[in-house]
Amino acid sequence: MTMAYRHGTEGLDMAWCPGCGNFGIRNALLKALEDLEIPAEELVVVSGIGQAAKMPHYIKCSCFNGLHGRALPPATAIAVCNRDLTVIAEGGDGDMYGEGGNHFIHCVRRNPDITHLVHDNMVYGLTKGQASPTSMIGFETPVQPEGVILRPFDPVAVAVALDASFVARSFAGDPDHLSGIIVEAVKHRGYALVDILQPCVSFNRVNDYDWFRENSFEVGDDHDPTNREAAFSLAVGSEKLALGVIYRNEDRKTFEEQQPVWEEDGTPLFRRGPDLEELRRLAGEYEV
Amino acid sequence: MTMAYRHGTEGLDMAWCPGCGNFGIRNALLKALEDLEIPAEELVVVSGIGQAAKMPHYIKCSCFNGLHGRALPPATAIAVCNRDLTVIAEGGDGDMYGEGGNHFIHCVRRNPDITHLVHDNMVYGLTKGQASPTSMIGFETPVQPEGVILRPFDPVAVAVALDASFVARSFAGDPDHLSGIIVEAVKHRGYALVDILQPCVSFNRVNDYDWFRENSFEVGDDHDPTNREAAFSLAVGSEKLALGVIYRNEDRKTFEEQQPVWEEDGTPLFRRGPDLEELRRLAGEYEV
Amino acid sequence: MKEMGNGGRADVNLVVSGAAGQGIKTVEKLLGKLLGRTGRFVFSTKEYMSRVRGGSNSTDLRVSAEAVDCPVERVDLLLALDGPAIGHMERRITEETLVVASPGDLEDRVGIRARKAPVDLEGLAEEAGRKVYSNTVAAGVAAGVLGLPLEECLPVLEGFFGDPDSEDVKGNTKAFKAGFEKGGDLDAGLEIEPGEAAGMLLMSGGDAVGMGALAGGVRFICSYPMSPSTAVLVFLARHARRFGIVVEQAEDEISAVNMGLGAWYTGARAMVTTSGGGLSLMAEGVSLCGMLETPMVFHVAQRPGPATGLPTRTGQEDLELVLHAGHGEFPRIVLAPGTLEQAFALTARAFMLAEKHQVPVFLLTDQNLMDTFYQVRELPLDDVDTTRFLAEAGEDYRRYSLDEGPPSPMAVPGSGTGLVCLDSDEHDEEGHITEDLDLRVRMVDKRLGKMEGIAEDVLEPELCGEGSIIVVSWGSTRNACLEAAALTGRDDLAVLHVCQPYPLSRKVGEILEGADAVITVEGNATGQFGRLLRDLTGITPDAEILRYDGLPFRADTLAEQLSSQLEGI
């Protein structure tokens, strides 16, 4: 069994900028995988394109590094076709909420048993600093020289509105908090969103480590994450960003659980061949 | 001035099934346009593909009947390029929340001054009865023979989570209510969603006129639509569907209002030519 | 080449026309069953508007004692379920056509030059119990005109309408009998003798593709509904439990193709079914498929474009689309069945080819093929190649190894202790992102190098006839071309049918090289296959017969077009 956390950084040519929040996320993820004891060969990380989406190249795992914005559909399919695999979909805020926004909505509705890690740096990193869906109003970029005018997308509020089965937020600058949340998210049966506040030191000079610290707060013990209205209030009720598990709905069945293919047989689909005999019977039914 | 409501049904070969909720919506829309006194030549209805999306062919207006799922982007562009036009985007639940889901999210963020009418029949009508994003769990169709397993999309809750500037729901079976809501929506400065419960007599035998009547209620006078948390509670707090104006946020600026092109000049863009003299100056700035 | 169309009554072409919602489909299904059970051959095709109710649609049912497998323009018997149906069919009505319609509807159309047979369909239906039985009355008339034995029909009716003691069966049976009697009384001279059709399988194009997918081992289908491709999604949904398939309706086509690739990454054979517009949306996914070298089967059922076009009609306008969809360069395969048997066999083969060569395979059909049905003797189940091409992921597994292949051995995650890494960027052998530009070149060469193995698996064209003037058909036009060529009565004609447009068998060039003249037949306005032919063989067609009004080629009118083209050659 090869552990997913085996990788150091030595020998890896990592394309992230020194000081980037992605390093903190990587550390937290490795820690979580270590705690979860997931063998590397049973872990599939699915990502899109962007700086965040390079993660699977920097940890020990199988991966499907597909198209920008399109991580969730393959992640869903992988989870439903082979239930022995642990599936994590990972990428940036542009990737997951911009180009991939429609998959986000419908993946939440589908509720596959996957963990969704979004590196939310409120900017497009890889393409050099345009606004992302979560950029703040007034944020200036080469494409928005007079500042962003679109209302920022609030993934947590929207996920609650979609009745996602697990919704959390954490911070790249607090790897302990983050790894704890990731462990919970992976253990959660069903779709689990972790929106991760992530400083981008190269293109986002506004939302830096300090800004995130000053503009977030930890969800208190008094919060009942199974209360949807309370979760929504927590998400939108304050100027500051709530950190922690904001909502969970354990009543929802997963996508996989409801598939006839898994009702009686646990064999991964790739080990199942065509049933030509049954097909012969079916063809026979076309006899007039 | 040609009034948009001039069209009768005579001479029109309307492709809707007898008894379809779309007729009620059409009546309500014509009534609203009449009340609003919008000249036909200043009205543009933008639609996608589906039974609902055929609406612009059945009223007197200019129209952009584009692709399935893609009504909101052209509607936004039309509104921002010519502020003399009244723009309505109209289509079905599959069109707007399925194929077009990403545009829905980001259009709400953009807040153009358009009215968004969604015929929500909880089914794909034109393609003969598959599940739509709003279909109820257990709804059986040829593609979902054992019933829908995805959690239905709640457009109202999501729009509130996105802080849409106007969110309402109405019912095709109550054209008076609906036309009143449409009038408010069109008058509203900014993006206005009207999710319209619409019976499909051919493919949705579950959510028929009676079902909608029994499973909806009118928002009471005590509801404060400017209260976002209250709006959310109204949207998700009951098994039944709230009808009326559920949320409004008049503080948001529209997309158009924030465009430099409109700051000093009200001329529609098509009447503005290139400024070659200014371009000559710009080119001069490249002299080393 | 098939001998047919002696001009006599070898076959009767019966058309049922009416509005959407009037139950044409019931007539068509019922008659199909009745004709098959009584030993007749039947071919059916339909044309319909993009609406749920109203308008005017029609279904052709061509009936014969011999096998029939393509449409004709000629209408021998028209069952008009409403007034507008007569207008809708007017162009195809001749003096020979027997038009059965209600007296009122017929009178309104005094102009038509046809054999008029007023039958009060609604009245007879009401007598039988309910007005909605009109379509059953019509079916009865048809059965009577065609001279089917009533006693053989009755048991079929029972099976068809459900519980034999139910009101419905009784009413429908009464209605049918009433119609049957009228039909017989018309003495139309349109009887068709029974043939050897007993025991054959009556299926549609959609069924054939669906069963081909089952034979190909499909385990996952994800698609967004789009006419005329939805039939395959519905077919597999119906059989999902029985055959162990995950069937998912996607939020959009982009999700569908990306889910499909995810499924196949785990080794679950996957497909998507869509039409041109949906494939346009999948274009980036096609390119991803090319880069990841993850197999995928794309069923593309064509309809006329551009954009929404004519959503329920037929065309062959998307050949160049499937040839070029997606950015960048990578190999692909395009298959285009011409018969139901081919639809079955090529669909199954598409899965094998996709997995073997790790490329996108396009199965190009159209509304014409999807919505048609006729009898086939049996499905070539024994010829299905069920080989799998999956490796195990050993400790040092490298998904894009340059040591073997092309293609590099494909393993799936969880199949061993090794890791399976895919990357949409240019990548190294392990599947990690690279900026090594030499490696880039080797990876390009490796991907394109797969074309060699693909060429070895190419399907040969089918040459029918000995003539030196060759009519070239591809995809669903096969049967109409064959019959049309026969109908011209000229023995200098041969028909070459291509069921794999890309890559193209060398044979195609060799055969056409030797021809005196080449005439292509295509369902588009610009001659896309003709261009491909010139590109791949250097041969330019001498003449093109193109149809792009949304209707399929029909044997008799195509024969006329062929004849007039031949005059010019």
Place this chain on the structure above:
Amino acid sequence: MKEMGNGGRADVNLVVSGAAGQGIKTVEKLLGKLLGRTGRFVFSTKEYMSRVRGGSNSTDLRVSAEAVDCPVERVDLLLALDGPAIGHMERRITEETLVVASPGDLEDRVGIRARKAPVDLEGLAEEAGRKVYSNTVAAGVAAGVLGLPLEECLPVLEGFFGDPDSEDVKGNTKAFKAGFEKGGDLDAGLEIEPGEAAGMLLMSGGDAVGMGALAGGVRFICSYPMSPSTAVLVFLARHARRFGIVVEQAEDEISAVNMGLGAWYTGARAMVTTSGGGLSLMAEGVSLCGMLETPMVFHVAQRPGPATGLPTRTGQEDLELVLHAGHGEFPRIVLAPGTLEQAFALTARAFMLAEKHQVPVFLLTDQNLMDTFYQVRELPLDDVDTTRFLAEAGEDYRRYSLDEGPPSPMAVPGSGTGLVCLDSDEHDEEGHITEDLDLRVRMVDKRLGKMEGIAEDVLEPELCGEGSIIVVSWGSTRNACLEAAALTGRDDLAVLHVCQPYPLSRKVGEILEGADAVITVEGNATGQFGRLLRDLTGITPDAEILRYDGLPFRADTLAEQLSSQLEGI
């Protein structure tokens, strides 16, 4: 054909290499300014990795007293900002190359066979105040080696680094001077005399396309960021207020193209800018454009694929994509500029053609063109055709009138009392959905009929030289082909440059007909333009020179390839 490359020191190719984030861009910009101001000509191109920090990138600056407009492989002077840069450049370093690097970095690379010039860039920078001035030291070294007059350089520095009294300007000036002195001391024999470059415009491909769009009257651009096309979006965003343009970043490419069509429906000239992957996503929108007959300009800046491929590199792999993107059949135009002047002129022309013919126009560039910069004398502003082609919507306006054209006169909503109706379904003259199949045929014929008018506006190819062996270049390879042909020293060569691949001018066929041999040069692996040539002219190239490693063609190595191909002919 241009006379160049006498092998002497007519030009110096200087390369700055280092990690992302080390300020290569500053050196490149500063040197560009210095060279221009002091009368030298400069051509620049860069290659970089898809990352924000680290890795190894490089920028070529080719300097001459004569105009230079394309890259060479040869490196005369390498400024290596860090150790890995030397490794990165190793393949291009010869014994002739003067390598300037810090002593430590040079020592680590004892193997390299080059003229080594150890300069302690960081040390000198620290002496000048801060380590980050290293790149300015490097620029100073370059200026010294090239023999620029220091007194002319200093005022430029001030303008470049901002407020003359600031710490920054002082420190940078000090750093520059220190480097300059070192550079002069090296006595490298790489001085370049001043030429006639004064007063010329130094601009990039991105700038040229951006200004072309302004000249074309762009009023709306909506796009999703994607290298290497984003430069145009950024350019127009910067000038949005000044020129009255709506600039919007879309949520995805699908939104971008549909917004663009909406804008142009209102008569606001619109464009999108994207790369191959983005265009794949827009394919359905392209088809919509074809059906609605609403104009649209697509700027497609190519990069190597498939899928994500090499996002920051160059290639010409998407010609067939733009030729076929979108389902169904409709006319289109493809333009592919070869110079900055063409980039400007063709972009402006794209808007005119789109509106005149009501079709999608593709402006096909690549990273090579986007990221290059050099001097141009002036932009052909006076040649811009600013005609508008909009009608007024009168009372009975029918958007798809068959009475006039093709194209039918295009009016926009609100321009009159009439209604303007567009429909993605097949439609009648008023723009309403139809199922009239005769009308369908007429509408197809009308749409395709626009090809005639388009053909009249086709741009002729440019033939340089008298030779009978013709090197065919398209798009951004023009300048490299011209110089390479000259470098071969053979007078039997001519270069034919095609700036409009589709439709292709008849002239192309006529010219090539008469050639003794045809050699195509393309930045892809399968010879896409060669295929198009065969399709449209019947001519098959005798040889193809293909490059697909993500780098542009360079004149000197291309000349060698040409020479070796010529041996075979």
